[in-house]
Amino acid sequence: xxFEITILGSNSALPTSDRYPTAQVVNLLxxxxxxxxGEGTQIQLRRNKIGFSKIKHIFISHLHGDHYYGLIGxxxxxxxxxxxxxxxxxxxxxxxxxxxxxxxxxxxxxxxxPIFHPLDFKKPRQIFADKKVEVLSFPVKHSISxxxxxxHELPREANIRRDMxxxxxxxxxxxxxxxxxxxxVTPDGDLIPNERLTxxxxxxxxxxxxxxxAFYPPIAEVVQNVDILYHEATFLNDMREYAAKxxxxxxxxxxxxxxxxxxxxLLIGHFSAxxxxxxxxxxxxxxxxxxxxxxxxxxxxxxLSERETRS
Amino acid sequence: xxFEITILGSNSALPTSDRYPTAQVVNLLxxxxxxxxGEGTQIQLRRNKIGFSKIKHIFISHLHGDHYYGLIGxxxxxxxxxxxxxxxxxxxxxxxxxxxxxxxxxxxxxxxxPIFHPLDFKKPRQIFADKKVEVLSFPVKHSISxxxxxxHELPREANIRRDMxxxxxxxxxxxxxxxxxxxxVTPDGDLIPNERLTxxxxxxxxxxxxxxxAFYPPIAEVVQNVDILYHEATFLNDMREYAAKxxxxxxxxxxxxxxxxxxxxLLIGHFSAxxxxxxxxxxxxxxxxxxxxxxxxxxxxxxLSERETRS
Numbered sequence: 001x002x003f004e005i006t007i008l009g010s011n012s013a014l015p016t017s018d019r020y021p022t023a024q025v026v027n028l029l030x031x032x033x034x035x036x037x038g039e040g041t042q043i044q045l046r047r048n049k050i051g052f053s054k055i056k057h058i059f060i061s062h063l064h065g066d067h068y069y070g071l072i073g074x075x076x077x078x079x080x081x082x083x084x085x086x087x088x089x090x091x092x093x094x095x096x097x098x099x100x101x102x103x104x105x106x107x108x109x110x111x112x113x114p115i116f117h118p119l120d121f122k123k124p125r126q127i128f129a130d131k132k133v134e135v136l137s138f139p140v141k142h143s144i145s146x147x148x149x150x151x152h153e154l155p156r157e158a159n160i161r162r163d164m165x166x167x168x169x170x171x172x173x174x175x176x177x178x179x180x181x182x183x184x185v186t187p188d189g190d191l192i193p194n195e196r197l198t199x200x201x202x203x204x205x206x207x208x209x210x211x212x213x214a215f216y217p218p219i220a221e222v223v224q225n226v227d228i229l230y231h232e233a234t235f236l237n238d239m240r241e242y243a244a245k246x247x248x249x250x251x252x253x254x255x256x257x258x259x260x261x262x263x264x265x266l267l268i269g270h271f272s273a274x275x276x277x278x279x280x281x282x283x284x285x286x287x288x289x290x291x292x293x294x295x296x297x298x299x300x301x302x303x304l305s306e307r308e309t310r311s
Numbered sequence: 312x313x314f315e316i317t318i319l320g321s322n323s324a325l326p327t328s329d330r331y332p333t334a335q336v337v338n339l340l341x342x343x344x345x346x347x348x349g350e351g352t353q354i355q356l357r358r359n360k361i362g363f364s365k366i367k368h369i370f371i372s373h374l375h376g377d378h379y380y381g382l383i384g385x386x387x388x389x390x391x392x393x394x395x396x397x398x399x400x401x402x403x404x405x406x407x408x409x410x411x412x413x414x415x416x417x418x419x420x421x422x423x424x425p426i427f428h429p430l431d432f433k434k435p436r437q438i439f440a441d442k443k444v445e446v447l448s449f450p451v452k453h454s455i456s457x458x459x460x461x462x463h464e465l466p467r468e469a470n471i472r473r474d475m476x477x478x479x480x481x482x483x484x485x486x487x488x489x490x491x492x493x494x495x496v497t498p499d500g501d502l503i504p505n506e507r508l509t510x511x512x513x514x515x516x517x518x519x520x521x522x523x524x525a526f527y528p529p530i531a532e533v534v535q536n537v538d539i540l541y542h543e544a545t546f547l548n549d550m551r552e553y554a555a556k557x558x559x560x561x562x563x564x565x566x567x568x569x570x571x572x573x574x575x576x577l578l579i580g581h582f583s584a585x586x587x588x589x590x591x592x593x594x595x596x597x598x599x600x601x602x603x604x605x606x607x608x609x610x611x612x613x614x615l616s617e618r619e620t621r622s
Contacts, residue, residue: 013387013391014391016354016357017354020354039350039384040351040354042326042350043327043328043331043350043351063416065383065384065387065417069383069384069387072380073326073350073376073380076324076376076380080325081325094416097412098413098416099413100412101411101412102409105409
């Protein structure tokens with residue numbers, strides 16, 4: 001029941017010799033979501049041994065180059081590998097015009113079929129859903145139109161207790177309705193209440209991705225009680241004026257957002273190229289929100305399900 | 312009197328975890344020429360401590376993505392750094408249409424002024440020249456229109472001998488014409504022939520860059536006696552049929568071209584992602600052309616001037 005976030009890049013726009021621009025892969029129950037696609041994403045995917053054919057959904061927060069310049073290279077490589085797939089790209093609508101000429105130039109050889117889904121910057125929207133998983137986009141506050149993303153499991157049915165199935169000899173045909181909330185009546189006419197037959201459903205797991213953005217309280221209207229909040233912290237606190245001017249966040253902004261959204265854990269990233277040592281970021285944020293970690297490239301952060309936690 | 316080639320990337324199209332696509336920087340007498348600009352070039356420039364503001368001339372051999380996808384990121388970063396410069400881009404004419412939408416999207420903030428110079432794929436052309444240096448493009452043979460580049464010093468004047476200046480008390484006013492070939496007549500009427508007054512000029516140094524291409528003899532009509540020939544060798548010899556089909560070269564093709572052009576040294580690169588150990592490339596090529604080296608990323612290859620060699 002994987003819910004894993006692998007950081008491919010956690011740097012801001014200017015390149016450094018040892019950090020890549022923003023990109024991360026979320027594996028939720030076998031669905032691989034790529035969040036942002038800065039230059040070098042395909043190399044980082046290779047380094048982290050994530051197969052290109054797994055990527056079918058790409059979410060681009062905004063159109064500053066450090067969040068999308070790796071997209072054409074990734075698509076081109078998927079093509080060279082002969083991967084036949086629809087590739088859903090959830091991004092600001094302008095992205096199509098920006099990369100279509102390059103896509104057209106490789107056309108005729110295209111095995112990948114990019115499908116563009118424009119983001120809405122006015123209000124939160126469901127942008128992906130299947131039986132088990134949902135992705136929402138929501139506006140954040142940056143110098144150009146930018147969305148955050150909330151990736152979560154959908155609420156599940158209750159877990160039926162195997163010991164009760166045996167004790168009351170519940171027929172298989174009844175299991176589905178009990179899971180959905182029904183009581184059970186025994187052949188003798190005794191009513192066994194649902195609460196006795198089931199364990200409460202596992203809490204759906206949630207991950208939120210907020211970059212690039214200033215501190216923006218409306219985020220908390222969508223993001224609540226997430227297991228991990230990824231929030232940009234481009235600058236340390238002594239740069240707070242410059243952060244405000246460029247509509248980026250400081251460590252304190254990120255930590256305050258973790259408090260406001262009642263996150264269980266805060267991951268910070270999108271570090272300015274001026275910083276080599278990232279420890280001060282962790283220290284500053286932890287003064288406000290203890291469970292903070294630096295988003296380290298090549299590291300995978302796992303959200304365990306309650307079942308896994310219990311076992 | 313630097314003539315230095317720094318390899319930023321020597322891989323072919325598919326990414327590997329430890330090699331970048333094609334890009335290299337040539338520093339000839341303080342002129343920095345960027346040859347090809349695969350994805351990740353800006354990161355490699357940073358790693359190799361080459362200042363972005365030095366780059367004013369970029370040469371793109373052809374429009375397969377692994378040779379130009381890093382261009383937009385590099386320009387964008389030069390812009391973010393506030394570098395005010397004309398940036399000359401010598402490339403297939405279509406490049407403008409491919410990246411103009413992305414350039415337009417960051418416009419308003421542009422400090423860099425890209426100037427596109429279309430390449431000619433019919434015959435060799437001078438595409439850059441100043442007092443000391445010349446760059447030629449010449450067609451090579453690939454699956455799409457592709458050029459190689461020859462970068463060389465222009466022929467110099469003879470070097471006047473200081474010992475002769477003193478011996479014949481040659482006035483400063485005469486030095487220029489003697490350097491240009493004149494004899495000298497002493498106050499006593501003796502004619503001193505030019506050969507006695509000068510050392511022959513230093514041999515102009517030359518570097519040729521040929522990628523991507525099949526073995527193509529017409530290259531030798533332009534490239535002769537170069538100090539270093541960079542020639543692609545995408546495959547080992549056992550893949551010669553596939554190389555021919557994709558219009559790439561094997562180690563043998565590259566080594567034969569080094570012989571045909573009377574190169575002093577052969578550098579091979581553009582290795583297929585299927586190879587991890589590159590030693591067999593060197594071994595195979597050396598059977599035909601002894602002075603062969605693998606183009607290693609992060610390594611700088613220096614062409615010494617005769618003056619430096621003598622001292």
